[in-house]
Amino acid sequence: MKIALIYSSLTGNTEKVAKAIFDSLPGEKALFRNKKDNYNLDDFDIIIIGYWCRRTFMDPLSIDLVKKIKGKKVAAFGTAGMYPDSKYGELCRERVRNIIEEENEFIGDFLCQGKIPEERTNKRLNLPKDDPHYLDEEGLKRHIESRKHPNNEDFIAAQEAFRKIISNHVK
Ligand SMILES: Cc1cc2nc3c(=O)[nH]c(=O)nc-3n(C[C@H](O)[C@H](O)[C@H](O)COP(=O)(O)O)c2cc1C
Structure with missing residues (x-):
């Protein structure tokens, strides 16, 4: 199982969470910044999308990315101005899950403030x-x-969330 973590970040928050998660991922893995680094989705079995929240959804670059992914195991994490455990945060996560599930298997997610x-x-x-x-x-x-945010507690919570998500899918 090869994992690609592809993130978008306007002001650096999502990048910090991306690096924390990436460091703790097991096995074969690669880290990419959306639209800056080149990658081939066909090379990977699991795709992790890192987004910053805009209008109760993913940022535009992440939306473009998710539309290109088909038939993969896909997880997501995001940073948002809103509180992650609010109705707004729940709705954002639900919309992210729904768009991923249109063409892929959704395997989990994480959201914190930024x-x-x-x-x-x-x-x-x-x-x-x-x-x-x-x-x-x-x-x-x-x-x-x-x-x-994101602070050390967020990094640890993100790593823990992804440890569980990935251990269910990397045998
Ligand atoms: C142009 C802009 C629009 C934003 N819109 C929203 C929004 O609609 N909802 C929200 O929860 N946070 C919003 N935020 C806050 C960002 O989602 C939050 O600060 C996030 O951590 C930014 O991630 P980044 O540093 O990786 O770009 C916005 C931030 C910016 C700069």
Whole structure:
């Protein structure tokens, strides 16, 4: 069983989680950055997709990637501004699972928070209060919490999640 981990990362959070997971993967494996590194999907049995969350879904590069994968065992992990254990986080994971399952066997996933750029927080704080993207007190708390992630606990949780996922599929 050969594993490819292919990740997208705009501001570096998902890349950090990707490297932590990759280091702990057993067996034959390769790490790629989506659209920067070349890979041939046919060379691998298991594909792990690393995405950053955008609009309750994968980022656009990861969506393009998943559409190209057919007949493989596929797992995913993501980082998001939203809390992973919220309704939003659950919906994001469900949508990721659904798109993977269209053409593949979904074998598991992981989601944690990732630091939201401060410019983004400030931009949303400065919106008119009736704008749907205006950041209220709860929202601001969440943005500030996101600055602590991904942290060591997230890396360990991600490694543990993938240890289980992969051990069920690499014999
Ligand atoms: C342009 C942009 C759009 C974002 N949109 C969302 C979003 O819709 N939902 C969300 O939970 N987080 C959103 N975030 C936060 C990112 O998902 C989060 O910070 C993630 O860890 C970024 O990963 P990266 O550093 O690997 O790019 C957004 C961040 C950026 C920069």
